[in-house]
Amino acid sequence: MRGHLENAERAYNEAIKIGYLHEGIFSNLGVIRKNAGNPYEAIDLYKKAIKINPNYSEAHANLGNIYKELGNLDLALASTLKSVELKPENPIAFMILSDIYQGLGNSDLAIGSTLKSIELNPNNPSAHVKLGEIYQDLGNFDQALDSTLKSLTLKPINPSAFHNLKKFYGKISLNPTNAQNVTQVYELLLHQKDISHRDLSNLFLQAFLSTIQAAGSAENLITQNNIALNNLAADWRFRKSLTLLIPPYKDAELFFTRLRKEILIFAIERKRISPQLELLSEALATQCYLNEYCYNQSIEETKLLKKLIDTALESQDALNKHLAIISCYVPILQVGFRKELICNYPITSEERQDFINVQFHEPEQEKTIKAILEKSSARITDSISQNVQKMYEENPYPRYRHAIHIGSEFARTAAEAIKRETTAQKLEFPEQFNQLISEPKILIAGCGTGNQIINASRYKNAKITAIDLSCSSLAYAVRTSKEYKMNNISFKKMDLLKASELGEMFDIIECGGVLHHMDNPTNGLSALVQQLKPGGYIKLCLYSEIARKVIVDARKIIHTLGLESTPESIRDFRRKVLHGEIEELLNLPEKFVDFFSLSECRDLCFHVQEHRFTTDQLKDLLDAQGLIFCGFMLPDQVKKLYQEQYPEDNGMTSLKNWGKFEKENPSTFSAMYHFWTQKPF
Template sequence: MTALEEVFKKAVEAHAAGDLSKAEKLFREILEEVPEHSDAHYFVGLISVAGGHLLEALGDFQAALKVNSSVDAYWVSYLDVLIRLGSADEASAILSELKSNGAQGNHFDRLEERIALIEVNPVENKPPSPETIQAIVNLCERGLFEQAVERLLDLLSRDSSSAIVHKLLGLAYLELSQHSDALQAFEESLKIQPEDADTHFYVAEILRVRGDLEGAVASYNKTLTFNSEHIEAYNNMGISLQAQGEVGAAIVTYSKALQINPDDERAAFNLGTALRNTRFAGPDEEVGVAIAALLDKPGCVRPNTINEAVLSLVKHDEFVRRAIISCNEFESSEALKQVVSGLSKVPLLLKLMKVCPIADLEFEALFTKLRLSFLLNISSFLDDAATLEFQVALATQCYITEYIYTETEIDKKALESLIQAIEGKKVNSSPLSMNEVACLASYKDLHQHPFSRNLLEIFGENELLKLQIREPEIEIEIKPRIACFGKVDNKISVRVREQYEQNPYPKWINLCLSPDAKPISEVAKELDLQFENTEILFADNPQILVAGCGTGQQALETSSRFKGCDVLAVDLSLSSLAYAKRKTDELRLSNIDYMQGDILQLHSIDRQFDLIESTGVLHHMADPKVGWAELVQRLKPGGLMKIALYSEFARGDIETARGTIKHLDLASDQKSIKSFRQQIKDRTHPDLFPLTTWSDFYCLSEFRDLVFHVQEHRFTLLQIQGLLKKLRLNFAGFELINNKEFIDQNSAPEALYDLEIWHNFEVENPTYFSGMYQFWCQKAFD
C-alpha cells in the first residue's frame, strides 16, 4: 500500500467513525497532492452536505464527475443536492439522460420519485407562514445555523420566490463564515425585493470584507437610498472610503451619521480618526456641527490630535477671520462686545477652547488681546450673560494652557486691581459678578486663591468653578488613598518626580477610548505585528502594566483597548496619579489600579504581566537600559511590550533648544520657561522658531517637558536594535497611523520588521518619528 493509499484509508475510516473534521483534513491533504482524486472530491462533498454547505458540496461532486462520470454514487449525490437547492427541473433532465444511457438502481428510482412528487404537487407561490419563519429564527438564536440552512434550503426547493427566505439563508451563511454562499443568497433576495436596505447592507459588508471597496461603497449607497438613516451603513461606508484614501468623503459620511444620532460613539470615534492630518480648504457647516458633537463626547477623541483640522475649518469663518485680522483694534468695550458676539456664533471654536490647548500663534495673539481687553473693561461686563459663555471658554483655554500666555506690566497692574476689587466685595458682602470671576480665571488658577470656597458658595458648582476649584479639591482628597511601592532614591528619579509634581503632565480634558475592546490577537492583526510565539495573544484576562502612566491618558485608553484586561498603572508623581484617578472615576472605569513608585523598584511588587507599556518614559531615566531591564523582569516569557523612545534624528530642534537653555543657564521655573518661550516667538533665537509648530509649545507643562526636562536620552534605531538583542526581546513592528510612505519605498513584507531598513529610511526622512518611535516587541522564552 502506497503512502497516499494509507492516508485515504485513514480518511475513510475517520468518515465512517463520524470524525468528519479529521476526515476532511485528510481528504484535502490528498487533493493537495492529487487534485484529480475523484473519491477524495466525493467524500469532501459528502462532508459538506453533512455540514449544510450545499453549494460547496455541489462543486465537489462536479469535480468528482469531471474526473470519472461512470460512478453512480457521484451522480446520486450530485442530483440530491440539485433537488435540495430547488433545481428539480435540472435534476430531472440529467436523470432522464442517465437512464437513457443505462443507469439503474434503487437510488436513481428514489430520486425520480422525489422529482415526480415535486412536479405533481407543486407548492403555491406564497411566502412561508410566520410560524415557519419564526421557527428558523429560533434556530439561529440558539446558534444552530447549520440546521437553519437545511430548513431554509428545503423551503427554497419547494418555492424559491420568497425574499425573506433567501435573506435568512444569507444571514445563516454569514454566521457560518460562508461568504460566497451568503452573497449569492442575498443577491437572490434582492432580485425579488430590490428595495430592501438591510439586504443591500449585508452585501456591502461581504464586499468590504473581501476587499472590494468600490463595490462595498456602491452597496452602502443603495442601502442609504432605501434607508437614509442607516447609521451603520454611513459608518462602514466611511471606513471603506477612508481605506481608499478618500478621507474627505469619509469625513462627510461620518458627519451625516452624527447628524442623525449625535450620541453614536462609533461614528464619533471614526470621525476623530479621519480628521487626523486633515486640512479643510473651505467652510463646511455640516462637518462643523458633527465635530462639535464629537468634542462634546469625553471618550471618543484626543482633541489635540484633531486640533489642526478643526482650526483649518474654523479659520474659514468670517467672524474668526475678522477677529484675527483686527485683534489690535478692539480696546474699547463696544468693539470688544462686537468681536465676542461674532466669535460666540462659532460654537466649534468655543468647544475646542474648552477641551485642549489651541496650538496656533494667531489664536494665541487673539486670546491674549481678548483677555487683556476684558480685564481693562470688566466694569462694562458685570452680569453680562451674553459674553459670559465666551469668557468661560477663554478662561478654560487659559487654564488648560496652564497660563502660558505672556503677561505685560499692564496685565499685572490691572489684574492686581481686579483681585483687590473681588476681595473688597467679599469683605463688604457686595454682589460679585461671575464675569469678574471668569476674567480672573483667565489669568490665575482660582483654586490657588484663599476665597475659592466662597466662590462655590456664591455661584454653586458651575462649569468653570468645577474645573478650577472642585476638581483640584477632589485630587487632594484622592492622594492619600494611592498605594506606594519601593523607595524613590535614584537622584534623577527624584528630580523627575519633582518636575511632574509641579507640572502634572499632560493636563487633559477628553481622550480616545476604544468603542469595542478586542483580544490582543485582533489588535496585533490590525497593527500588522509579527510575533514568534502567539500563545500570549489569546489570553482571556491579560494582565497589563503601564509603567509611567502620567495623568492617565494611556492607561485609560489601554484599559478600553484590550478585552478582559486588568491594568496596573504606576508613576513617580502623586499629583499626576491623583489626576489620573479622578478622570478614571469620572469615566467609571473599574479595571485600573494606580500605584506610586519608581520603575527601578518594580521588583518589590512581585508580579508578572502579559503585556507592558512604557511610552515616553525610559528616555527620562538615569540609565534607560537599566529601567528597561527591570520591565523585562516583570514580563512573562512570550509576553508583549510596547515601548516609545525619542528619536535622535527627529529631535534636532529640541537638542538645539536644550543647548541654548544650557548656554543661557536658565532655570526651569515658570517665569524662566515663559520668558524663553516668548523669545522663541519674537525670533530672538530664529533657529528655534520651528518649535512653534509643535503642539507642546502651547502648554506650560508640555513645553517644559519638551525642552526643559531634567533628563533626556535620544536613540537611533540601530541602538534600539542592539538593546533589544541584549534584553532578549524580538522586534514585532511599529505602531503607526500611516506607514504608506515607507511601504512605497520598501515593498517587501519583511521590510516592516527590519530595523536596519527602517534606519536607512529615517536617515532620508529625519522627521518621520517626530512623535517618538512607538514599537512592539516580545520577550523570548528561556
C-alpha cells in the same frame, strides 16, 4: 431578555424532540447559540437548517456571518454569495458581503455591496456608517464624513456613527465643498466627552484663525468697533473650543495674551465688559488653566493682578466680578479665596458651571485623591526618578479635558487591537488574546494623568494596573478615569524599576514616553520585560535623535541663557521664541504642539533627563531584551511612501530601512517612535 431567549431555546428543543424538524427552528437556535458565545454549535445548527432546505437564504447568510466573525473569509464569502443568489433583495446579506470584501482587502466590492444594501434599504443607518467606514479606510474623509452624517440624520443617538467619527475626525480639512458638513460635525464633537478635542485643533484654526487675526489687528481690542472680537465672543463654538483644546498657533496665543491683559485693565479701571465678553473671559480662564498659564505676564500685569486679588478677597460681590479674569492668571486654589465664596459664585449657565468645575471642583477632587495616594505610597529611591517625580508633582502632565474612550460594545480582543496598530505580517498571539471572554492583564507603566489608561478601553474585558512616579498625575488619572466609569483599574505610585514588586505577570505592557527619561533606559525596559508573559506584547514610545535636532538646539540655548526649569523661566523662553528673539528656534512652535503648554514645553525643552535614539540604537535596545519588532505606528501616507521605497519589506519591520527613510524624511518621528514589540513564546 435572557429569560425570553431561554424559553425560546427550550421550546425549539422540545419541537425537535417530537420530530418537528423545520429549517427555521434550527436557524433560530443557531442565532441563540451564537449570541450565547457558542459559534461552533451555531455553525452545526445552520448546516442542519440548510440540509433540510438548501434554498434557505437566511441560514446561508447567518452561516456566512459567523464564518466572517471567526476569520474564515473564504467560507464566509461562499455562504453569503449563495444567500444573495437565492435572495438578491436581502440588504442584510449585502452588508455581510461588504464586511467580507473589506476583510479581503477589496474596497471596490465592499463599497459596491454597501451601496446595494442602501439601495434595498435607504433608511438603514448601519449601512451608511459602514460606507463611511470604508471611505475612511481609503482616506476619502469627505465622503466618509458625508455617509456618517447621513447615518446620524437617520438615527441621532447613534454610538456606531460616533465611533466611526472617532477614527478620522482629526484628519478632516475644511474646504468650500465640505464646509456645511464640517461645521455640523464640529458642533457635534464639541459636545462629545469620549474624544480628544485636541485633534480638532486644525479645524479650530481653519474656522477661527482669520477672525482672530482680524480682531488682533486693532490697536485696542475691547471696543464696540472691533467687530471681529465681538463675533468671536458671541460664538458659542469658539468659547466652547477654548475650554477643550489648546490652539497650537503663535497668532492665537499672542491674541489671547493681549485680550487677557486688556480685560484685566478694564477690571482695575472698573469698566464693564459685555455679557458675551464675560463668557469669553471664563472660557479664556479655562484655556489658561489647560495650558498651565504659559502666556507671558508683564511686571505691570503682576502688580495689577495682586491689586485685583486684594479687592476680590473683600466680598462676594467683588469676587463674582473678578473671579474669571483672576483665573486667567492663576489657579483659583492658589489664591486663598474662602471656599464658601467660590461655591456661591452665581451659576447662570452651563458655561459658567463648566468654568467653576474646571477651576475649583475638579482640582479639589484631585487634592483629596492625592492625599489618599500619598498615605499608601512607597518611597521613590532612584535619584533620577526622584528628580523626574519632583517635576511631575509640580506639573501633572499633560492636562486634558476629555480623552478617547471606546465603549464596551466596540472594544476588541487583545489580538484585534494589536493587529490594528502593527504592520508585521503573521503575528502570533497567545490563545487567550483571541478569546472574547478573555480578561487580558495590562500594565500601563508611567501612566501620567491617565490619557493612556482611558485609551486602553479599546481592550475588551481588560484588567489594568497603572503605575506612575507622581501622586499629582495619578490623582488626575483617578479622577478622569472615574468620569468614564472605568472600574477595572488598580492605581499605584511606583517606579517602574520596581515593577517586580507588583507580584504579577502581564499579557500587555504599554510604556509611552517614559524610558527615555530614565537614568538607564535599558534597565527600565528589562524591568518591564521581566513582568511580561511569554508571547506577550509591549508598546513603547521613545524620542528620535534625528526628529529632535531642534530640541537639542533649544536645550543648548536654554543652558547658555542660564534658564532654569521654573514657570517664570519657561514663560520667558517661550516669549523669546514667539517674538523671534532666538533665530535658531523660529520654527519650534510650528514643529511641536507641546510648545503651547507649560508642562509640555517643560517636558519638551527643559526636562531634567532625556535620552534620544536612532533606529540602530532601537535595534540594539530590543535585541538586548530578545524582543521582536512588530512595526511603527504611523499615518497611512507615511507607510505608503515607505512601501514605495522598500516594496520588499512587506511587514515594514526593517529598522535598517527605516533608518535610511528617517534620514531622508527627518520629521517622520517628531511625535516619537511609537511601536509594538513581542516577547517570544
